[in-house]
Amino acid sequence: MRANSAHADGRWVRSAYRRRAVGVVCALVMAVCGPLTATPAAQAAQVPQKAGQGTHTVVTWGASADKQGPGPADRGYRLIVRTSVGGTDLRIRLTNAFGDHPVTFASAYAGLRKQGAELVRGSNRRLTFGRAASVTVPAGETVLSDPLPGRLAAESDLVVSLYVTGAQGPTTGHGMAMQTSYAASGDHAAEEGAANWTDPMGSWYWLDAVSVETSAKAGAVVTLGDSITDGWASTTDGNRRWPDYLSRRLQAASGSTVKGVANEGISGNKVLADGAGESALNRLERDVLSQPGVSTVFLFEGINDIKAHTGVTADELIAGYRQIIDRVHAAGKCVVGATVMPFKGWYEYDAEGEAVRQEVNDWIRNSGAFDAVTDFDRITRNPYDQQRILPFFDGGDHLHPNDKGMQAMADAVDLSALRCAG
Numbered sequence: 538m539r540a541n542s543a544h545a546d547g548r549w550v551r552s553a554y555r556r557r558a559v560g561v562v563c564a565l566v567m568a569v570c571g572p573l574t575a576t577p578a579a580q581a582a583q584v585p586q587k588a589g590q591g592t593h594t595v596v597t598w599g600a601s602a603d604k605q606g607p608g609p610a611d612r613g614y615r616l617i618v619r620t621s622v623g624g625t626d627l628r629i630r631l632t633n634a635f636g637d638h639p640v641t642f643a644s645a646y647a648g649l650r651k652q653g654a655e656l657v658r659g660s661n662r663r664l665t666f667g668r669a670a671s672v673t674v675p676a677g678e679t680v681l682s683d684p685l686p687g688r689l690a691a692e693s694d695l696v697v698s699l700y701v702t703g704a705q706g707p708t709t710g711h712g713m714a715m716q717t718s719y720a721a722s723g724d725h726a727a728e729e730g731a732a733n734w735t736d737p738m739g740s741w742y743w744l745d746a747v748s749v750e751t752s753a754k755a756g757a758v759v760t761l762g763d764s765i766t767d768g769w770a771s772t773t774d775g776n777r778r779w780p781d782y783l784s785r786r787l788q789a790a791s792g793s794t795v796k797g798v799a800n801e802g803i804s805g806n807k808v809l810a811d812g813a814g815e816s817a818l819n820r821l822e823r824d825v826l827s828q829p830g831v832s833t834v835f836l837f838e839g840i841n842d843i844k845a846h847t848g849v850t851a852d853e854l855i856a857g858y859r860q861i862i863d864r865v866h867a868a869g870k871c872v873v874g875a876t877v878m879p880f881k882g883w884y885e886y887d888a889e890g891e892a893v894r895q896e897v898n899d900w901i902r903n904s905g906a907f908d909a910v911t912d913f914d915r916i917t918r919n920p921y922d923q924q925r926i927l928p929f930f931d932g933g934d935h936l937h938p939n940d941k942g943m944q945a946m947a948d949a950v951d952l953s954a955l956r957c958a959g
Contacts, residue, residue, distance in 0.1 A: 591753040595830030597622045598695070598747040599759065599799030600711040601806075602823070603814040604635035605740065608708040613721035614699045615654050615734050616744050619776050621784040622757065622796035623691035624749030626684035629664060631699075632745045633674040634823065638705040641673045642666075642743070644726045647685060650694035654719040654734035661698070661729045662687075673703075679745075689749055691788050691796070697744050698726035710742035713804045715768040715778065739773070746799070748829050756832030757797025758783075758873075758955050759825045761817055761861075763838050765878070766802025770932025770939055777940045778802075782947030787955075794956040799828055807841045808857040809849060818860060826868050833955045834865045837875035837913065840936070843893050844885040851896035855904075862906055871957040873950075874907035876914035881924035882935030891924055909954035916949045917942055 597620040627647060633640050648661030664682040666672035674680050689695065700723075718741060719734035760766050760780045768778030784798040801824040805813025814820065817838050825834055836858065842849045858874065865872040876898040880886050898914055901907065917938060919925045926935060930942030938946065 592624075592750045593753045593755075593830060594628070594748050595622055595624065595751050595755050595797045596746055596748045596757050596759070596799045596828040597624070597689070597797055599801055599824070599828060600714070600741050600745055601801045601803045601814060601820065602632050602634050602709050602745045603712060603803060605708045605710045605712060605742065607706055608704055608742070610704050611702050611723075612700075612704070613723060613725050613734070614701065614742050615719040615721070615726075616697045616699070616741050617650055617716055617718050618695050618697065618741070618744070618747060619716075619781065620689060620691060620693045620695050620747065620749075621788070621798040622749065622751055622755060623689055623693070624751030624755075625688050626686060626750040627689050628684055628748050629682045629697055629744060630679055630746035630748070631672075631674060631682075631743050632679040632709050633676055633743070634679060635707055635709040636676045637707060638703075639673050639675050640704050640743075641671060641702045642699055643671045643702045644700045644724055645682065646698045646726045648696045648698070648729065650696045654731035656696055656729040658729055661696070661727065663727070684750065692785065695747065697747070699743060700724040700726045701743065708742055709745075710740050711745070711803075712740050713764070713767050713769065714739055714741045715771060715773050716741075716776075717774055746828060751796075751830075754794070755797065755830065756795050756956075757799060757828065757830045758795050758833045758835055759799045759801050759828055759831050760835045761821070761825055761838065762802040762836075763806040763841050764802065764804035765840075765937055766800060766837055767804045768800075768802070768943070769804055770934070770937035771943050772940055775940070777943055779938075779943040779946040782944045783950055786947060786950075786952065790952055793952050795832060795952070797830060799831075801825055805841055806838060807845070808838045808854060808861075809842055810847070813841070818857060821861060821864060826864070826870075831870060832957050833871040833873060834861075835873045835875065835911075835950075835955070836861055836907075839877045839897060840880060840894075843877065843890045843897070844880060844883065846885065846887075846890070849893070851893045851900070854893070854897055855900050858901075859906060871908040871955075873909045873911060873954055874901050875911045876901050878913050878936075878938075879918045879924050879926050880936045881922065882926075908957075909951070911950050911954070913946055913949065916945055
């Protein structure tokens, strides 16, 4: 039997868990490959690992892959990503999921960013694949690097530098990174300076996940969503997407049992239909369930199904949610749901779509199908017109929240609701 409870201010609604226990206290902090140290805040949050406790692999960063346009056959990519949980033995995952030809990664390095495309001196080290310095990935496949010895701090600006050769046809990447990365002609992956990295870009290519080895009690949450989760209307290069704010809360919370955060949002994504990326149903395995160390999935999607005027009904969207919930539970993980936020004032708004949103939100809040619920609608709506986002949180288009709205969303998540128990 489930016991439901709700805060009077509407911050969250929680159902008692029925999933397996996953636990965490994560050793955060220290640095990757060199004389780097953790920040004082991270050091304060660090919990020593007990002898015999053991370790396992946990995702520390992720970005959903999608088909991108053709790129140069030979190009260097310097990709800037922000870690969540800290640990040792960094591994990266490279993907050619949407390619139609093999692609060769002739060299790959990982280091820490100093500023722009410049790395901290002495931090850049070669990654290998089956002990080889290069790897060819067939169309539709992915590859994991070998573990890189050393420690990687929580909340680090990690730099993955790749030199790609022989690329043909569509590339695989994440279009809206909200982060500046850099490209170069030729192989400059080993260089720590920025002189040859002169082409800024707003997408991530080929790289879709980073993981570390950390305490066996540590776990991660994957946020499965659309452009709001992807960070549209947040500050570029500021790490102000709502999952970023959530990650900072988790790192600072000494009692939290979840430390890793992987942001698997795609702008324009739908639950039911492919379009802007494969649908949530179709990409659930690759983007979410395949990530290591995941204990909880946070599902926040539906507005694109509703506002697209495709005639999607509440019952159809709810059936999609139920499929995701069932698959997550079958994988032994918890699933937290979030209500769909207001969108009055957005150009696709109409009364029919609003009626579907209200019906869907009523089901999310009251069905008991999710292990826990975060009520983003209640947190972000205008009390004087509850079909609109609060002006203070409005990024300007009446759909996407600004930095303040993103922070309010992350603050609304009950951290204990991210922990599987019972």
